[in-house]
Amino acid sequence: MQSKLLWVTFTVSMLFSSLLYAKAEDFFRLSGGGLLISGVEMKHSEVIEMINKEKFWQRIGRDHYILNASVGGEFDVQLKFSHGKLKKILATQLDRPYHH
Template sequence: MQSKFIGIFFIVAMSFSSFSHAKAEDFFRLSGGGLLISGVEMRYSEVIEMINKEKSWQRVGRNHYILNASVGGEFDVRLKFRGGELTEIVSKQLGRKDYR
């Protein structure tokens, strides 16, 4: 019985430890509500498809875009890929919409 409990505890602990390493830089929420999450190993084609569905976006360079976030307004976003999978999202806020 104890070995089963220890095994279950180990699995649960490992699950939570992977969540604790997530950082704000690991995802970018598009204004359309989609998420780009590096931790789920999204493919390049999936990421580009999500961006293309957005109403307002601008391509600045290779894997470099100006995108509108669902919170925070406009961002300069650089996507980094390795082996065709998203590994990192670097974003810098450019402007914020005022909704008064």
């Protein structure tokens, strides 16, 4: 029983530690408070639904937008999908680069 509890504790701690070390390019916080997370591999339709709920956004091209972030203002955001799931977010703050 103790070994089973120890294994569960270890597994949960590994999950949380991987979330703590997420890189800046793994997510983009929309001004409305929504969060796009590539590690979770959100579906294309889920991401587009979140963007459409925002008050201010502009589509530049396929999976390429100008979005308002909750911190930092406007960003040029390119979303990279593979097999219909979000894999990477490339964001550049307008007027200055977005540092990862």
